Amino acid sequence: MKKLSIVDIANHLNVSKTTVSFILNGRAQEKRIGKELVERVQKFVDEVGYKPNSLAKSLRTGKSNIIGLMVEDISNPFFASIARLIEDRAYKNGYKIIYCSTDNDTLKTQELINMFRDRHVDGYIIAPPEGIEGDIDELLKDGMPVVLFDRHLPNVLTDYVEIDNLYSTYNAARHLIQQGYKNIGFVTFSSSQTQMTARMKGYKDALKESGLKPIIQEIVFNQNEEFIIKPITTFLKKHKELDAVIFGTNHVGTCGLKVINSMGIKVPEDLAVVSFDDYDVFQLFSPSVTAIAQPIEEIADKVITVLLNKLNSSVNGKEPQAIVLKTELNIRDSSKMTANVI
Amino acid sequence: MKKLSIVDIANHLNVSKTTVSFILNGRAQEKRIGKELVERVQKFVDEVGYKPNSLAKSLRTGKSNIIGLMVEDISNPFFASIARLIEDRAYKNGYKIIYCSTDNDTLKTQELINMFRDRHVDGYIIAPPEGIEGDIDELLKDGMPVVLFDRHLPNVLTDYVEIDNLYSTYNAARHLIQQGYKNIGFVTFSSSQTQMTARMKGYKDALKESGLKPIIQEIVFNQNEEFIIKPITTFLKKHKELDAVIFGTNHVGTCGLKVINSMGIKVPEDLAVVSFDDYDVFQLFSPSVTAIAQPIEEIADKVITVLLNKLNSSVNGKEPQAIVLKTELNIRDSSKMTANVI
Numbered sequence: 001m002k003k004l005s006i007v008d009i010a011n012h013l014n015v016s017k018t019t020v021s022f023i024l025n026g027r028a029q030e031k032r033i034g035k036e037l038v039e040r041v042q043k044f045v046d047e048v049g050y051k052p053n054s055l056a057k058s059l060r061t062g063k064s065n066i067i068g069l070m071v072e073d074i075s076n077p078f079f080a081s082i083a084r085l086i087e088d089r090a091y092k093n094g095y096k097i098i099y100c101s102t103d104n105d106t107l108k109t110q111e112l113i114n115m116f117r118d119r120h121v122d123g124y125i126i127a128p129p130e131g132i133e134g135d136i137d138e139l140l141k142d143g144m145p146v147v148l149f150d151r152h153l154p155n156v157l158t159d160y161v162e163i164d165n166l167y168s169t170y171n172a173a174r175h176l177i178q179q180g181y182k183n184i185g186f187v188t189f190s191s192s193q194t195q196m197t198a199r200m201k202g203y204k205d206a207l208k209e210s211g212l213k214p215i216i217q218e219i220v221f222n223q224n225e226e227f228i229i230k231p232i233t234t235f236l237k238k239h240k241e242l243d244a245v246i247f248g249t250n251h252v253g254t255c256g257l258k259v260i261n262s263m264g265i266k267v268p269e270d271l272a273v274v275s276f277d278d279y280d281v282f283q284l285f286s287p288s289v290t291a292i293a294q295p296i297e298e299i300a301d302k303v304i305t306v307l308l309n310k311l312n313s314s315v316n317g318k319e320p321q322a323i324v325l326k327t328e329l330n331i332r333d334s335s336k337m338t339a340n341v342i
Numbered sequence: 343m344k345k346l347s348i349v350d351i352a353n354h355l356n357v358s359k360t361t362v363s364f365i366l367n368g369r370a371q372e373k374r375i376g377k378e379l380v381e382r383v384q385k386f387v388d389e390v391g392y393k394p395n396s397l398a399k400s401l402r403t404g405k406s407n408i409i410g411l412m413v414e415d416i417s418n419p420f421f422a423s424i425a426r427l428i429e430d431r432a433y434k435n436g437y438k439i440i441y442c443s444t445d446n447d448t449l450k451t452q453e454l455i456n457m458f459r460d461r462h463v464d465g466y467i468i469a470p471p472e473g474i475e476g477d478i479d480e481l482l483k484d485g486m487p488v489v490l491f492d493r494h495l496p497n498v499l500t501d502y503v504e505i506d507n508l509y510s511t512y513n514a515a516r517h518l519i520q521q522g523y524k525n526i527g528f529v530t531f532s533s534s535q536t537q538m539t540a541r542m543k544g545y546k547d548a549l550k551e552s553g554l555k556p557i558i559q560e561i562v563f564n565q566n567e568e569f570i571i572k573p574i575t576t577f578l579k580k581h582k583e584l585d586a587v588i589f590g591t592n593h594v595g596t597c598g599l600k601v602i603n604s605m606g607i608k609v610p611e612d613l614a615v616v617s618f619d620d621y622d623v624f625q626l627f628s629p630s631v632t633a634i635a636q637p638i639e640e641i642a643d644k645v646i647t648v649l650l651n652k653l654n655s656s657v658n659g660k661e662p663q664a665i666v667l668k669t670e671l672n673i674r675d676s677s678k679m680t681a682n683v684i
Binding site: 097257 | 415417423429442450454457461623628
């Protein structure tokens with residue numbers, strides 16, 4: 001059965017389209033429409049099962065109650081967890097989330113923004129790749145609420161939620177230095193995004209402060225694990241002097257553990273390990289892995305709260321907020337100093 | 343700047359809306375529109391940056407090139423990986439994917455189907471909860487392509503892609519029995535979905551065949567790990583006779599390993615372990631965990647191939663396909679028989 005439109009209902013009952021619309025939108029009393037007519041329309045609607053087309057409704061009201069969420073890669077457990085928490089919180093507030101992965105690809109992201117726009121989403125939550133500054137500026141100019149997270153775009157004036165990346169790696173490196181580790185490596189994706197340059201700087205700052213030499217391996221971002229495992233293997237083989245290593249992302253950390261296992265490296269006796277992000281893999285590895293835990297729940301809460309505030313406030317000229325959250329260094333067995341290192 | 347519509351362009355250039363539309367849709371030659379006029383329209387469009395509204399276009403052409411994907415829970419690594427692979431393959435074929443989590447909640451799923459419908463998606467990929475048979479039937483009646491995956495709905499006649507769940511757990515249990523394990527437990531979510539009842543049956547069949555007694559713990563599905571860890575702990579404490587356990591899903595398996603760690607149970611000496619699904623946690627745990635690996639890439643390939651075929655074929659009366667894929671039992675250290683068990 002084809003869905004009935006307001007026009008169909010109006011024709012069938014021989015009343016005006018406007019009257020039907022007022023009744024279906026709960027404005028009968030305001031418009032002084034007679035009780036008998038209201039009942040007649042509602043009885044017919046109950047019988048035929050009319051459902052308002054929410055797209056038509058959104059074109060009329062300008063609201064779809066849908067939020068577009070763009071993560072870098074939904075198969076990354078960090079983004080998957082955040083997406084899920086945001087979805088839960090949005091749903092409880094009457095909003096649905098539709099999400100997709102940008103793959104850190106500028107062109108794909110631009111296409112996705114256009115898609116969301118054409119589908120009339122009410123607001124955008126984006127972990128932005130570089131190169132989409134202009135697209136976001138255009139959204140903002142048109143009064144669309146946009147919240148960035150995980151990183152920000154220095155030249156775009158909008159709200160964002162991120163963590164204190166610089167302090168996170170600084171603190172992790174300090175933790176290793178204080179225990180006496182001297183040759184501390186840093187393995188990360190090569191990137192000029194704000195979160196990644198800050199992580200690099202935090203590591204370098206801590207080493208410089210203590211007069212230690214940075215030993216860095218940057219890896220080109222790739223979905224295929226093989227292309228992450230190979231350079232880590234080469235790096236660990238080349239730098240026999242390493243007594244500790246910090247992995248700059250969860251993906252690099254997991255690949256790093258695979259290399260450590262296959263090379264038969266003993267943790268922490270041969271090599272102490274700290275990784276960015278915390279999840280099951282690091283907790284269940286033996287020895288358990290010291291990890292920089294992002295406050296996932298808090299990030300999701302802040303992102304959705306900021307966006308809902310923007311959606312519900314009529315004032316749109318408010319200064320954009322930069323929310324920077326603290327991480328937690330969960331110290332476990334993988335970074336404890338053992339007798340033979342001292 | 344507000345986007346210009348075809349009407350705006352027509353008004354500005356003082357030509358008819360239909361003419362502008364023909365030109366912008368590449369039908370100028372067919373409609374014998376003069377070259378000079380075509381150039382005038384295109385020059386203006388280049389200057390003002392007119393972008394066709396793809397929603398309006400999809401209302402006109404009936405195609406949006408968007409596919410709606412509904413998984414149970416995007417934070418589950420199985421669904422996150424599948425979603426990502428489907429997204430990649432769809433994108434290469436000119437389709438965008440928008441996805442969301444059903445949370446196995448019937449009402450939420452119905453709302454999401456309506457949302458996708460109102461946003462004019464071209465096709466649906468759904469890991470269906472129970473209770474949405476009527477909603478899917480309605481989509482099918484309206485000629486919408488729908489592919490189910492991970493499980494199917496026995497009374498719904500549409501294509502689906504799933505694995506041989508029954509054989510998977512049967513085979514895992516046989517592997518343990520053949521090595522001499524006698525008290526083999528099965529810990530899983532309580533569910534009457536097809537994939538879960540088949541896993542249960544496979545386990546029971548293998549034990550029955552060998553005259554062994556099933557020892558089963560069913561857990562109510564819950565996002566909160568605490569509510570999974572607690573019943574597993576109670577189960578393992580109560581059934582001291584267990585010498586092996588099969589975990590029925592990746593989430594139950596990961597929680598099971600946490601319990602095993604916190605109770606200080608030695609694997610496989612005290613308890614052999616096999617889990618459904620295979621991912622980093624199981625590979626990196628020590629001892630490495632024997633796992634029933636779903637062919638993630640193949641599932642994603644089949645799902646998107648079946649859907650694209652349906653989208654591109656004009657014939658819609660084809661018999662629905664049931665594609666059932668094989669799993670692989672990756673045997674690792676956690677299920678090897680040790681001397682003291684024999």
